[in-house]
Amino acid sequence: MVNGNLDFEKPLVELESRIAELRRFSKEKNIDLTEEITTLEKKAAKLRHEIYANLTPGQRVQLARHPKRPLALDFINLIFPDFLELHGDRLYRDDHAIIGGLATLEGSPVTVIAEQKGRDTKENIARNFGMPFPEGYRKALRLMKQAEKFGRPIITLIDTPGAFPGLEAEQRGQAEAIAVNLMYMSRLAVPIVVVVIGEGGSGGALAIGVGDRILMLENAQYSVISPEGCAAILWHDASFAPEAAAALKITAKDLFELKVIDEIIPEPLGGAHRDYAETAANVKAAIVRNLQELKKIDVKDLVEQRYAKFRKMGVFYEASEDKEA
Amino acid sequence: MATIKDFFRSKPKYVTVHQPSTDDRREIPDGLWVKCEECGNLLFNKELERSLMVCPKCGYHYRVSARFRIANLVDEDSFEEFDADLIPGDPLGFPAYPEKTRAAQEKTGLKEAVITGRCRIKGIPVILGVMEFGFIGGSMGSVVGEKITRAAERAIETKLPLIIISTSGGARMQEGILSLMQMAKTSAAIGRLDEAGGLYISVLANPCTAGVMASFASLGDIIIAAPKALVAFAGPRVIEQTVREKLPPGSHRSEFVMEHGFVDLIVDRRELRDTLAKLLHFHGRTAVGGVSNG
Numbered sequence A: 001m002v003n004g005n006l007d008f009e010k011p012l013v014e015l016e017s018r019i020a021e022l023r024r025f026s027k028e029k030n031i032d033l034t035e036e037i038t039t040l041e042k043k044a045a046k047l048r049h050e051i052y053a054n055l056t057p058g059q060r061v062q063l064a065r066h067p068k069r070p071l072a073l074d075f076i077n078l079i080f081p082d083f084l085e086l087h088g089d090r091l092y093r094d095d096h097a098i099i100g101g102l103a104t105l106e107g108s109p110v111t112v113i114a115e116q117k118g119r120d121t122k123e124n125i126a127r128n129f130g131m132p133f134p135e136g137y138r139k140a141l142r143l144m145k146q147a148e149k150f151g152r153p154i155i156t157l158i159d160t161p162g163a164f165p166g167l168e169a170e171q172r173g174q175a176e177a178i179a180v181n182l183m184y185m186s187r188l189a190v191p192i193v194v195v196v197i198g199e200g201g202s203g204g205a206l207a208i209g210v211g212d213r214i215l216m217l218e219n220a221q222y223s224v225i226s227p228e229g230c231a232a233i234l235w236h237d238a239s240f241a242p243e244a245a246a247a248l249k250i251t252a253k254d255l256f257e258l259k260v261i262d263e264i265i266p267e268p269l270g271g272a273h274r275d276y277a278e279t280a281a282n283v284k285a286a287i288v289r290n291l292q293e294l295k296k297i298d299v300k301d302l303v304e305q306r307y308a309k310f311r312k313m314g315v316f317y318e319a320s321e322d323k324e325a
Numbered sequence B: 001m002a003t004i005k006d007f008f009r010s011k012p013k014y015v016t017v018h019q020p021s022t023d024d025r026r027e028i029p030d031g032l033w034v035k036c037e038e039c040g041n042l043l044f045n046k047e048l049e050r051s052l053m054v055c056p057k058c059g060y061h062y063r064v065s066a067r068f069r070i071a072n073l074v075d076e077d078s079f080e081e082f083d084a085d086l087i088p089g090d091p092l093g094f095p096a097y098p099e100k101t102r103a104a105q106e107k108t109g110l111k112e113a114v115i116t117g118r119c120r121i122k123g124i125p126v127i128l129g130v131m132e133f134g135f136i137g138g139s140m141g142s143v144v145g146e147k148i149t150r151a152a153e154r155a156i157e158t159k160l161p162l163i164i165i166s167t168s169g170g171a172r173m174q175e176g177i178l179s180l181m182q183m184a185k186t187s188a189a190i191g192r193l194d195e196a197g198g199l200y201i202s203v204l205a206n207p208c209t210a211g212v213m214a215s216f217a218s219l220g221d222i223i224i225a226a227p228k229a230l231v232a233f234a235g236p237r238v239i240e241q242t243v244r245e246k247l248p249p250g251s252h253r254s255e256f257v258m259e260h261g262f263v264d265l266i267v268d269r270r271e272l273r274d275t276l277a278k279l280l281h282f283h284g285r286t287a288v289g290g291v292s293n294g
C-alpha cells in the first residue's frame, strides 16, 4: 500500500494525479490543455470501470478496510448533523469504540449506535481500533432500551474488526455482554435498522446487528471470522486471506444471496472513500425509506417479524425428507 | 405421545439414545490401568469410568461424549430424542466441508454437534440439549442453531425447564455468516423462553468459548460450569496471538470466570445430577411417574 492507496488502485491513482498536475500547470502557465486533459479523463474513467467493476472478494476486503474509507462519525456528521453523543454504560466506563446518542432524521428523533475506528494511530489507540469492550455493548444496550422507552427507532452502524479479545474483556464478561445484546435486540419494541458500513467482524458486529432491516454498503464485508483467521486455520498461513475471503462469502452480494441482509447500498465507483457525500446520501436514503416502511407496522407484529426473520436463517436438511428448511 | 406430538410444529422423532457408555470407548484410554494426565496417579480404568471419567485422586475432568453425559445424567430409558434427522448442508460450498462433516459423523455416530430431547432427571421432566465437542469442535452451524432453537421453543410449549450442556469452540467457520446468525437466532429463542417465564439452566463443559459462549450459553437463569473448564469469549491462544497479552495462570478457567461474576456455581460432573435436581426443586419442579406431558 502506497500513501494509503491500494495496490490495485495504483494505476488509477497515478493517472488521476497526472490529470491534477496538468490542470495546475495549465492554470499557472495559462496554457490551454483541455484536449489533453479530456483524453486522460476518458482514459481514467475507463480504467476506473475496469478496476472496480470486477473486484475480487479479497480486493473488497481491502476496500472495506481502506484507510480513507468513511468511518461511522463521517456518516453521522453527514446524515445526522444534530447528533448529540451520550456516554457510558453506567456500570464501568465509557467505551470509545462504540458511539451512541440522539439525533433527528427527517424531523423525527432516533437513537444512533455506531462502532467507531480511529483515523490515525493516536485515535485508533483511543478507540481501541474499533474493537469494543463489554462496556461498549452495555452502553449500546442502555441507549437502545432508552430508545424503546421513548419510542424512538434505532439505527446502528457496524464497523469493527471484532469484539476486543483481551484479558480485561474476559474479566468484564465479553461473551455475556454480546449474548445479552442479541437477546434484547431481538425483542426491543421499536424499529431497528442496521447498516454494515465497513467491517462486520463476527460477534462484535452482530452484538449491535440484530434488527428489522439489515442493510450493507456495496464494498462492506460481514463475516464469522476474519479472512486472515480463517486462512490461518485452513492453510496455516494468513497470507491465504484472499482465498479465505472468497470461501467465506463475505461480500454484500454474497450475504444478500444467503438472505442474511435485506439490501445492498450502492457506493460511488471506486468505493465509498471516493465520495463521502454521495455515499452518505445513499445510506441516508436507504435508512429513511426502510424506516418509513417499518413505522407502518404495528410494534407487536414488528417484533414477531424480527424473530421470524432470524428464526429462518440457516441451511439444513431433514434426513428423512431430504428437504431444505 | 400423540398429544405431545401435536404440540410441536415439526414432527418429533423419538429415538432412545444408547444408555450404556460402551460406544464411548474412544474417550477412555485403552488398557486396564491408566496414568492420570493431570496428577500422574495410576488409576484403575473401571474406577475412572465409575467416577464418570473424573479422576478420583485429583478431580480432573476427562472429556466425555454427549452420549456419555446423557447416559449418566438422565433417568434410565427416559431420553426421547428430538430432531435426530437434521443434517448439515454446505451452503457456501466451503472447501472440504462435506468431507469434514462425514468424518465427524463417522467418528461420533451423531449427525451433528448437539443432541436434544426430552427426559427426566430424578423423575423431573425436562428438555435437554447436550453438545458434542468431538463433532467439529462442538461448533455451531445451522443444525446446532436450529436444534437449540427448537428445544427452547419446545420448552415454551411444554412449560418444561430447559437444560443445555454446552461445549464448543464457537461458530462453525465452514457455514460462514449463517453460523454467526445462529447466535442471534438461539439468543432470540432463549429470550422468548425468558419472557414466557421458563427456567433455563446453562451448563458449561470444557471447553465453552466464542460464538456459543457469546449467545445461548451465557443466557441461563442459572449458569453452572464444570471445574477448571475453559470458559471464555476468546481463548488464551487467541489472546496471545492477537493482542499478545501475558496471561495470569488460571485465566479463562471456570474459577476465574466465577470470581469475575459470570458463573453461578461450579459443579463436579459427579454432582451434576443431584445439583440439577435440587435446582429444579427450588423452581417447584417435582418428580412425576411414568411418561409425562409436563
Ligand SMILES: [Zn+2]
Residues within 6 Å of the ligand: B036, B037, B038, B039, B040, B041, B055, B056, B057, B058, B059, B060
Ligand atoms: Zn488425577
